[in-house]
Amino acid sequence: MADLPLREGERSCSAEDPRSALDGGKATRERARVVICDDERRLATLMAGLLEQHGYDAVPASSGSELLELIRNGRVFDAVVLDVNLAGEDTASIIRALQEYPSVPVILSSGYGEDDLPLALRREPNVRGYVGKPYTADRLVSAIEGARQRPSEP
Secondary structure (H helix, E strand, C coil), rough: CCCCCCCCCCCCCCCHHHHHHCCCHHHHHHCCEEECCCCHHHHHHHHHHHHHCCEEEEEECCCCCHHHHHHCCCCCCEEEEEEEECCCCHHHHHHHHCCCCCCCCCEEEECCCHHHHHHHHCCCCEEEEEECCCHHHHHHHHHHHHHCCCCCCC
């Protein structure tokens, strides 16, 4: 299994970065690259814009295939926010494809409660967070940072 490559000249960010403890995580967030995958393109674009205002490099994707294409074309992400109900797509297959990048946490997003999501999805090793819709930018930031700090399960 391979980690997503870093851009030339970058160093890996980790939860143990002493700067993040000093500034509430802002140094880490400024560098974090996130993709918001939601079949409601306007929502994905809106949330990516709000994350940009919170110091992230955020990109919208309107399908799982677009998300996977971004990654296969060399885009580097520190987290993926994935809508559970992508129109006409098998979310479990997308999550399994993302397991090729075990250091990248997946945050599930849904209008359903977390307990209503299929247990199989919640137990995938790279799924490290959940944010319920509708969500605010602050709740999304909290979910992303929590997922990035939570270790992956073997």
